[in-house]
Amino acid sequence: MVFILPFLLGLLSLDRQSTRIARPIESIYQFGASKSDTGNGVRISPVPLAAGRLPYGETFPGKPTGRFSDGRLIIDETTKALGLPLLDPYQNRNASFKNGANFAVASATALNRTTLLLHGIVPSSAPSLEIQIGWFAEHLRSICSTPSECGDRLRNSLIFFGEIGGNDINYAIDQGKSFDQIRALTPSIVGIVITGIKQVIAMGASRFIVPGNYPIGCFPSVLIHYAATADNSTTLHDENGCVKLANDVALHHNQLLKSALAALSQEHPDVGIEYLNLYDPLLDVIRSPSENGPFRISYVVVVSSLSLYRL
Ligand SMILES: *[C@@H]1O[C@H](CO)[C@@H](O)[C@H](O)[C@H]1NC(C)=O
Ligand SMILES: *[C@@H]1O[C@H](CO)[C@@H](O)[C@H](O)[C@H]1NC(C)=O
Ligand SMILES: *[C@@H]1O[C@H](CO)[C@@H](O)[C@H](O)[C@H]1NC(C)=O
Numbered sequence: 001m002v003f004i005l006p007f008l009l010g011l012l013s014l015d016r017q018s019t020r021i022a023r024p025i026e027s028i029y030q031f032g033a034s035k036s037d038t039g040n041g042v043r044i045s046p047v048p049l050a051a052g053r054l055p056y057g058e059t060f061p062g063k064p065t066g067r068f069s070d071g072r073l074i075i076d077e078t079t080k081a082l083g084l085p086l087l088d089p090y091q092n093r094n095a096s097f098k099n100g101a102n103f104a105v106a107s108a109t110a111l112n113r114t115t116l117l118l119h120g121i122v123p124s125s126a127p128s129l130e131i132q133i134g135w136f137a138e139h140l141r142s143i144c145s146t147p148s149e150c151g152d153r154l155r156n157s158l159i160f161f162g163e164i165g166g167n168d169i170n171y172a173i174d175q176g177k178s179f180d181q182i183r184a185l186t187p188s189i190v191g192i193v194i195t196g197i198k199q200v201i202a203m204g205a206s207r208f209i210v211p212g213n214y215p216i217g218c219f220p221s222v223l224i225h226y227a228a229t230a231d232n233s234t235t236l237h238d239e240n241g242c243v244k245l246a247n248d249v250a251l252h253h254n255q256l257l258k259s260a261l262a263a264l265s266q267e268h269p270d271v272g273i274e275y276l277n278l279y280d281p282l283l284d285v286i287r288s289p290s291e292n293g294p295f296r297i298s299y300v301v302v303v304s305s306l307s308l309y310r311l
Pocket of ligand 3: 229
């Protein structure tokens with residue numbers, strides 16, 4: 001943390017004329033799931049969530065808020081680096097949303113319930129991406145009335161679109177789908193993410209950061225799932241002790257997402273759309289935990305995401 005902050009400040013002061021889309025960021029809108037949720041899930045879940053209790057939030061911000069972490073999330077580091085206040089969860093109706101709003105909800109999926117059920121996957125009750133986009137539309141109706149007026153209001157904003165879609169894969173793994181079945185699902189997941197971005201572009205947003213999936217094969221839940229199955233051969237794990245095929249699915253997803261985003265950028269040359277690699281920074285932390293520490297990923301990701309826009 002000590003050594004990365006000067007680097008971060010260096011990036012913040014880079015020449016702003018160096019890119020066509022370099023404009024100050026005055027507001028942020030976040031879509032996503034638990035890794036970005038700053039308090040929507042705890043407000044709307046029909047059952048109490050663990051993140052509503054200690055030790056979540058004990059260290060930061062000092063009490064449980066619904067963040068699934070005891071430290072800052074990537075979005076918290078981002079707002080901090082930009083000198084903006086913490087992003088209010090949209091379900092906190094007391095908030096002003098002057099500097100944006102967070103629509104992310106823990107355990108949300110990219111595909112909606114109907115579509116997942118068609119694939120034999122049962123999601124949680126958390127609002128899927130299309131519902132989060134509906135909230136954004138509702139929010140915009142309260143601050144502007146035409147796409148061009150909304151475009152003006154959104155001019156100095158940044159949309160953090162994800163990570164979303166990882167839970168679709170996590171549920172499929174938990175519910176015993178084969179890796180071939182899950183791989184076959186990834187084009188639909190990426191497709192709905194792209195559809196969502198197009199909808200948000202149509203509402204006037206012009207600057208996006210779109211994170212890909214993490215090395216999910218290293219997640220404790222995935223390791224435990226496969227430790228409990230009959231197929232527990234040594235070939236299941238890679239050199240980092242992660243489930244290799246699960247990481248392959250995440251890499252495949254990310255590859256599809258990157259290509260789709262490149263195509264979308266071509267369709268919308270006036271919109272900034274940047275893919276953000278979350279896979280490698282987290283893998284670095286897993287490979288060298290003592291060097292990196294658990295929360296370094298936030299710093300690394302924030303530095304790389306802000307540098308995408310030369311801010
Ligand atoms: C709004 O603020 C009041 C008073 O601080 C609090 O009791 C209430 O829970 C808040 N509502 C929401 C939706 O967060
Ligand atoms: C779910 O998503 C599909 C595919 O995008 C869409 O056609 C359908 O209308 C959605 N269903 C519901 C209930 O929202
Ligand atoms: C699965 O493999 C791991 C690593 O080889 C081992 O530690 C664990 O005990 C095995 N689990 C079962 C249920 O055999």
